[in-house]
Amino acid sequence: MSLSAKEKVIVKDFFAKVSSRSDEIGAEALARLIVVYPQTKSYFAHWKDLSPNGAPVRKHGITVMGGVYEAVSKIDDLAGGLLTLSELHAFMLRVDPVNFKILSHCILVVLSMLFAEEFTPQIHVAVDKFLALVALALSEKYR
Amino acid sequence: MVEWTDFERATIRSIFSKIDYDDVGTAALSRCLVVYPWTQRYFGNFGNLYNAAAIQGNPMVAAHGKTVLHGLDRAVKNMDDIKATYAELSVLHSEKLRVDPDNFRLLADCLTIVVAARMGADFTADVQGAFQKFLAVVVSSLGRQYH
Numbered sequence: 557m558s559l560s561a562k563e564k565v566i567v568k569d570f571f572a573k574v575s576s577r578s579d580e581i582g583a584e585a586l587a588r589l590i591v592v593y594p595q596t597k598s599y600f601a602h603w604k605d606l607s608p609n610g611a612p613v614r615k616h617g618i619t620v621m622g623g624v625y626e627a628v629s630k631i632d633d634l635a636g637g638l639l640t641l642s643e644l645h646a647f648m649l650r651v652d653p654v655n656f657k658i659l660s661h662c663i664l665v666v667l668s669m670l671f672a673e674e675f676t677p678q679i680h681v682a683v684d685k686f687l688a689l690v691a692l693a694l695s696e697k698y699r
Numbered sequence: 700m701v702e703w704t705d706f707e708r709a710t711i712r713s714i715f716s717k718i719d720y721d722d723v724g725t726a727a728l729s730r731c732l733v734v735y736p737w738t739q740r741y742f743g744n745f746g747n748l749y750n751a752a753a754i755q756g757n758p759m760v761a762a763h764g765k766t767v768l769h770g771l772d773r774a775v776k777n778m779d780d781i782k783a784t785y786a787e788l789s790v791l792h793s794e795k796l797r798v799d800p801d802n803f804r805l806l807a808d809c810l811t812i813v814v815a816a817r818m819g820a821d822f823t824a825d826v827q828g829a830f831q832k833f834l835a836v837v838v839s840s841l842g843r844q845y846h
Binding site: 590608664669670 | 730819
């Protein structure tokens, strides 16, 4: 399942449109990950504060969303463009790839919440495919 | 037996008392058919599903979306025994309709996203948690009688 040229445009346009709230999207998505899927907290045991609205979670959500935007800019070659991030996740963070799917779902929920009118089914499918491809690119170096 | 907290019970009841079943049911099913197009395999006799606009305007999709949402009502009213409530429907989906049970999860995800859109900021992380737990129980119950 690869992105068509039209879908790449849809993804780039949509993320450009919502970029002014990207920090909010990231923070909300990560907060939801922690609350709705408590098993994901296992990756953040080193944080003193694991409350969903606490500073560490929100700050990390912003970092992750920054990564998503980097992926948007490299949409024509995700595997190549996200190589460094893939090495980070594979060798250092060792996040089980199942969590990429879960986080993608949380991002979609937040996008739907904040941009109900704009997040049409057509945009939903393009963004869902994009996030799945980002997850795949991040898993590149795992084994 | 599924344990429900007071917050979860109240949340589920509240959500289902506030949503417009017809609107949400139609939106969730049509979104599912657009976002996961392979699910269209079960609706061969629904006519025009050729593109997103056709799907969203299709009256048979709308009618079936409403049927599904009203079906969820039974679980809302019987939260302490959803498994028994859906035993017959599970057999129907397995033996007669032959629906891959993974599709229940896909529809549940679309329903979550539609409800999030309708509720906006009220769809907090805790509310999302309760709603997804409820749907997970429904999905599991519908898949229970498959063999």
